[in-house]
Amino acid sequence: MALQHTNPTTTKAWGKLTRHLADTKANTLKELFREDPKRAQKHTISWNDFLVDFSKNRLTQETLDLLMELANEVGLKDAIEKQYGGETINQTEDRAVLHTALRAKKTDVVTLDGVNIVSEVYEVKAHIKAFTDAIISGEKKGYTGKTFTDVVNIGIGGSDLGPAMVTEALKFYGNHLKMHFVSNVDGDHVYETLKGLNPETTLFVVVSKTFTTQETLSNATTIKNWFLKHAEQEDVAKHFAAVSTNTEKIAEFGISADNVFPMWDWVGGRFSLWSAVGLSIALAVGYDHFDAMLEGANDMDVHFKTADFQENIPVVLAMISIWYNNFYGAETEAIIPYTQYLSRFSAYLQQGIMESNGKSVDRNGERVTYETGTIIWGEPGTNSQHAFFQLIHQGTKLIPADFIGFKTPLHGDNDHHNKLMANFFAQTEALMNGKTSDQVNDELVQTNMSEEARKLLLPFKVFEGNKPTNTLLIDKLTPKSLGSLIALYEHKIFVQGIVWNIFSYDQWGVELGKQLATTVLNDIEGQEIADHDGSTLNLLETFKNEQVI
Numbered sequence: 001m002a003l004q005h006t007n008p009t010t011t012k013a014w015g016k017l018t019r020h021l022a023d024t025k026a027n028t029l030k031e032l033f034r035e036d037p038k039r040a041q042k043h044t045i046s047w048n049d050f051l052v053d054f055s056k057n058r059l060t061q062e063t064l065d066l067l068m069e070l071a072n073e074v075g076l077k078d079a080i081e082k083q084y085g086g087e088t089i090n091q092t093e094d095r096a097v098l099h100t101a102l103r104a105k106k107t108d109v110v111t112l113d114g115v116n117i118v119s120e121v122y123e124v125k126a127h128i129k130a131f132t133d134a135i136i137s138g139e140k141k142g143y144t145g146k147t148f149t150d151v152v153n154i155g156i157g158g159s160d161l162g163p164a165m166v167t168e169a170l171k172f173y174g175n176h177l178k179m180h181f182v183s184n185v186d187g188d189h190v191y192e193t194l195k196g197l198n199p200e201t202t203l204f205v206v207v208s209k210t211f212t213t214q215e216t217l218s219n220a221t222t223i224k225n226w227f228l229k230h231a232e233q234e235d236v237a238k239h240f241a242a243v244s245t246n247t248e249k250i251a252e253f254g255i256s257a258d259n260v261f262p263m264w265d266w267v268g269g270r271f272s273l274w275s276a277v278g279l280s281i282a283l284a285v286g287y288d289h290f291d292a293m294l295e296g297a298n299d300m301d302v303h304f305k306t307a308d309f310q311e312n313i314p315v316v317l318a319m320i321s322i323w324y325n326n327f328y329g330a331e332t333e334a335i336i337p338y339t340q341y342l343s344r345f346s347a348y349l350q351q352g353i354m355e356s357n358g359k360s361v362d363r364n365g366e367r368v369t370y371e372t373g374t375i376i377w378g379e380p381g382t383n384s385q386h387a388f389f390q391l392i393h394q395g396t397k398l399i400p401a402d403f404i405g406f407k408t409p410l411h412g413d414n415d416h417h418n419k420l421m422a423n424f425f426a427q428t429e430a431l432m433n434g435k436t437s438d439q440v441n442d443e444l445v446q447t448n449m450s451e452e453a454r455k456l457l458l459p460f461k462v463f464e465g466n467k468p469t470n471t472l473l474i475d476k477l478t479p480k481s482l483g484s485l486i487a488l489y490e491h492k493i494f495v496q497g498i499v500w501n502i503f504s505y506d507q508w509g510v511e512l513g514k515q516l517a518t519t520v521l522n523d524i525e526g527q528e529i530a531d532h533d534g535s536t537l538n539l540l541e542t543f544k545n546e547q548v549i
């Protein structure tokens, strides 16, 4: 059975939310807190080692009730059942969406086409464990008998961003292996990476769900040729591993069957780090940490599937985001982790969120008449405070932000951690409260400034405040808590796709660029340039005529 196809703007809840916005828009967060001393407790969810405080949002209990009414009207509960049940909810690609099965418990049963896919998942997990244990321990060695020191992950999009983000996030738990990521088809990226590497001690992991992606195949071929300048063809078997659904193509590339890790078409690229696509993660931090990450994700899966919507972290965060995106007209959302380890987190989520929900055609095949996918951006705090926070505080745009922080630092330096977290708490408070003209005036009066000078300066120092934030306070950055955090955002994507009545699991928009790049490559490398618009033609001619080789 297909997903329900409801235009969200036709629901009763949508109309009520529109009226509710008009009634409540003038309320400020400061007033809401003044009116209800228990507001913070009421709008906080404590779950495992997570505390999610969403009280600093422009909403009341009535807003939340209406948002959940909207979720109910569009059939969210049923959609969740369908996703977990392996129904073909990725209709445009005729596939189920079962990345949750990758982190299922061994005793769980997820049946697809009559097969319990959890058994297959555990077979591959056993292979990942055996392979990564052997590389890390030095049991598997390079072609000259030396232990591996470096790993290069060759992939792009979901075959790069997830492993790259997680290996950085879990660096603290790492071993002696140094990780490198080659993604861009830019040869300079490839050669810069190879520059410091020793072919005798480097393992290459080629990751491509389709094994047809131009970037990955070009990079893998260049790297194999570089390797073969130092080693023999038969040595490729010791130094190359591959992850793909396309095992035939891997064989053509010459990778030994022992080093081939399958994945499945029911795993979308941007949701694949839990599969063998996470081989580089397991190499970087060891299999047990990789598995702990899956366990954390599974905990979040169970929470998402079973918790009441009002207590359900992904549902609450997704619906609040819809409140801003569709009713307040917010254009973007910021994600600010207060740990340097999560420096790649928003780049990773950009693919997850924007490739999934960047759609303008609904599940009926019709152009949507409302906003869909949110634009995501962010950098770690406190760096971002000294970069773009000015605009969030005093700019003209409404930018809801998620603040992610941890109670305990990994290296145990509480002096630094207290400073970091002081900024974490201070920023959400400042964004909410702002600074009134009276407060600014009182401050200026303390200076020696003349009254005239004070009056001139005052408006520039006023902060409107009333800027919404969610605070995610987590005990500690561990493989397990990271798994839960990533899964939280995955489920948020799902909820929003359901509400917006779009297909979140295809990515046809990326295909056009791929096709055009192939045509243009022929133009560059061939004699003739095919028909193009005037600008593109001019640019191509200039490039061909003036290229220095």
Ligand code: F6P
Binding pocket: 156, 157, 158, 159, 207, 208, 209, 210, 211, 212, 213, 216, 269, 270, 355, 507, 510
């Ligand atoms: O960007 C489009 C896309 O298809 C992503 O969804 C995917 O993660 C990426 O390309 C890489 O694809 P593959 O893993 O097949 O090389």
